[in-house]
Amino acid sequence: MDSNLIKWDLDLIKRYDLSGPRYTSYPTAVQFDPELSSSDLVTTGQQSADLNAPLSLYVHIPFCAHVCYYCACNKVITRNRKKAQPYLDTLYKEMAQLSKWYSNDRHVTQLHWGGGTPTFISHDQMRELMGQMRTHFNLLDDDSGDYSIEIDPREASEETIQVLRDIGFNRISLGLQDIDPKVQEAVNRVQSVEQTAAILEEARRQGFRSLNIDLIYGLPYQTFDGFNETLDTVIEMNPDRLSVFNYAHLPDRFRPQRHIDESTLPSPETKLAILESTISKLLAAGYVYIGMDHFAKPDDELAIAQNTGKLHRNFQGYTTHSECDLVAMGVSAISQIGSVYYQNQHEMQAYTDAVESEQHAIKRGVCLTQDDIIRRHVITQLICHFELEKAAIETLYGIQFDQYFADAQRELSAFTADGLIQMDKKRISVSPAGRLLIRRICMAFDAYIPKDHSSQRFSRII
Template identity: 70%
Template sequence: MDSVTPGYTDHLQALTKETLVTEPIHIEWDPALIQRYDLSGPRYTSYPTAVQFDPNLKAEELIQRAQASAQVDTPLSLYVHIPFCAHVCYYCACNKVITRNRDRAQPYLDTLYQEMAQLSQWYAQDRCVDQLHWGGGTPTFISDEQMIELMGQLRRHFKLRDDDQGDYSIELDPREVGVDTLRVLREIGFNRVSLGVQDLDPKVQAAVNRLQPLAQTQAVLDEARRLGFRSINMDLIYGLPHQTEAGFAQTLEQVIAMNPDRLSVFNYAHLPDRFRSQKHIRQEDLPSASTKLNILQHSIQRLQEAGYVYIGMDHFAKPDDSLTRAQESGALHRNFQGYTTHAECDLVAMGVSAISQIGSVYYQNLTDLSAYTAAVADQAHAIHRGVLLHEDDRLRSRIIKQLICHFELDPAPIEQAFQIDFDQYFAAEQAELAQLAEDGLLRFQGRKLQVTPAGRLLIRRICMTFDAYIPVRNAVSGFSRII
């Protein structure tokens, strides 16, 4: 069994605390560059990406390495996956189970509690849980009583905070939130909510089977504020059927008026061969590539005008938000939950398809509900595939995270942490970096690399330069387009 490189933990903690103050993110639109570099590629919620997860690795080896490399003197982040949805949204690419039978929830929760007990034995070690997230599916598919029970089980097995100072968040479908549900969520410890909105145009909503009036969303948001939730995020999607520049601009104005703390504006990737529900969406109803680009351009410009900070890729936050402050201080992090402020936390995930990041190991549970249930019943876990990070993986992961979070890279701390000569180690990448610089995506200040305003939209493509698993720099199957 391999162990973490001596001193690596100390170096990583030092790098997390290093101060690389980032200027406010500005975007420069260059259609020629976008056309040239808007290919398919990873979103880099991890490196190596999930494509590299190996189903042939034995779970025992993954568990042993995870326990050996876990940051036991740091807090934990927990993720709970609730897969059920009462209605199918045609655009959705999440791991989900569509059912109106609420009785299916309790057997799943019972399985989850068995897995949770095993995970706590492996990783809890009296570590405080600074971050908690319930995702799905639709987490509020389960009843208020079941949510109370689930949080109670989490408190039984892990050291959850009781001072309301952690980041405890849950994804909400405003159509599925009962009158008392928000109050229950606040009472059991949640202080952040993320509302799925996608688009407020009734024609677009009908085309994706998600009818959700503005008043319904507004009512949930207002009640969340009244109850003292300290952060409200809204998710939007551009590229859905029947979307137009004018229509999405109107949605954006309505959303800005609701004044959420954070916004995510995701690119819809139409992959009907991979996601069956997307077969309900007609190709001819989708906006053109130029319309999608114009929608994104207007969205970024309008949100910045409204006072939001462009964090990167598809995320925006208010200037006083913790994401913004983390980016300004050089402490922003990225993992399977997207941009986060908890770089020091191991991520312990539970539920069907859930992905954990613990020490130098990533692993994913089985993605089929029946198989997940059987595996937990048989062996108290459902680990299906994963990857053991080696020194080169950790090095490249550090570089990619720095670029995708802060749009700059100073080789000096990297050289110190990994005992390398940066230019020699990445000699093969120098020609490509030079080409990116010549094309205006990058610039060099001495040895420091900075992503230009024209390159920030294409940060995923820049990160691909350091991806050892992508041998050819062109469109990569299995990933969404960059823009």
């Protein structure tokens, strides 16, 4: 299916733009239960994992030297670089335990360092951390894996990029958000275009094979013309992938957002106009719309995976590694092992204490039922590929699709009548107008969301 077919239908967007999950997992983190015992979660994970399949590893490095006011990540704001080593020492203890549980010498085909600001740590600490990962897990040494890291250009030099390439990274993701100095000052992230371009150029020189840039629309003082200028500049930088996120202003939940004056935020109408223009510009520039804020060049592995039916979605967003268990380490990190999800302690001290006493930091999680697994498959198929064959689901799980999902039929009929999907006895296809509302379509298959949508625990879809 041509994923570049996007139709902008303002009437549908206004009617269906509710709050909804981003479906980086199903069930979502809202269903994680702190009462479940960590030993039960680990045992179920080990028993349900495919020990012959490859692994994906995630490391959370929470430190930031400066606070970005829009940020909703789990982070520790400090300029004291000495705080990093005690955290890393704790991380290594956790890593040793996770290796005993899940490694089995499985190849690590995907690896990601996120944060916070992973480049907060020193070059020597970067080498040490990757060395520890190689000690405890079977990392590839032929550059064939997807080994990525998030970079703040203000916290990285050309030498940093050389070090990262030397220790095995081949993908980077840069935070940029907006190039307008007024917007940057309002969110406390002043970063020149030259800084960002210099990091990109060095990454290309060093042979990184995929470069991503993150943008955010909906920030204070953003205008339609201003964001288009940002887009023109970024298109000129020629990244392989782009993530264009919607800023969700939730100051009650995220303390740094209280620094943002709500009256300076663009109106909902302006945000929609920015999004429409963003999609048009990026498609015209040759990018493919992957879905859910993500764009990639046609020859990028994400676009190829979507074309070949191999795209997947997990806690890191869209990925090409559906066969992997995700082993995550560090404060607040979320793992997906077999039919289990679990999350580590959110607070630094609680994380440290837990690892010291238990060798792990599991706080809450969920064991998937067969119903969860079936619904996850359907949601993942739709959110990654915008279509599904009912017979494939029926054969795999021994169900009769329409009968099994009788609870979703009323909503699916409404989506069909409104032109969001086409549905017959054999398949469901998301229409060009429905693709921007894919989160809303997936909600029809979510057993945990009341059908009256009274639960509003998520950000708005658009």
